[in-house]
Amino acid sequence: MADFDERALIERCRTGDDIAFSELVDRYKNLVYGVVWRMVSDRSQTDDLAQEVFLKVYRGLPYFRGDAQLSTWIFRIVANVCSEARSRRRAVVPALTDLREPGAVDHAFADFELRERLDKAIAQLPDNYRLLIAAHYLEGVQYEALAEALNMPIGTVKTHLYRAKRRLRELLQ
């Protein structure tokens, strides 16, 4: 989305234009929904938290200065909402026992069963790693945007992602 359009959309939202806010939600709903889903793995909780994210976006729009991209700012809100939700109730993660199947993993990552195992392995990651994997791979948020949203140097974001992937490989072997 062009920067000019984004600013125009934000300005329209600030004037209380519900249609403009609908456009904003429509544009970013899959980014928000996808990341939240990967963080909590529960349909009803995902619905609730994703809506809460946009409620916070609505409340915060008057104070959004436009220093960062709108998507970066929204992602920061997603990270905060997920963090608050985790502190309220720890996510239930599946057991690790069915992840290990030596020898078969490297040859069939595309297989449905293995995709399920990959999902379960991701669920075993620490929260900060899972958030990075969810955002970077599932929704294509780039290193720079992640660094800005999470207030980290790009090098740290990359290091965390590398460690997360190494941990995933260990879980899958």
Next chain:
Amino acid sequence: MTCKDAIELVEAIAAGDLVPDGDVRAHFETCPLCASALASARRLEAALAVREAPAAPTRFVSLVLQRVRRERWRAEEHVDRMFNLAMAAASVIVAAGVFALMNLSGVVATASDTLSIIASVRGEVVRQAAPSVNTYVAAGGLLASALGMWWWAERRLTL
């Protein structure tokens, strides 16, 4: 280049953030263990890249808007409530001030005489109005119902 050094670079190479050259490249070409780790990291990278993210439900946008409108209505209601409270407080203060002023100027003493006259007249008024009480009650009920329906309709529209 040792295996320990090479393993540290596996994820960066698989992600395309680092292009192996010189010693690094030579090590991955000659060490089967590190080469296998790199191949595994590349498969993981590919698997992560093709994973599908669940799309938001079809009614998601309208659900969000409903929550936003409800929140806006609550905020307006809060402002209204605060305004009403402020008006009530102001009325009490004004009434207290007027009463204090009247008390100081001796008007209250005169008013108590007036009140006893009003009380005697009220008895007469009640006696004369008694036959029409049912009509007044019915009219009052109708007015209260109409006000209630208006309040309910406006509340539904706001939500």
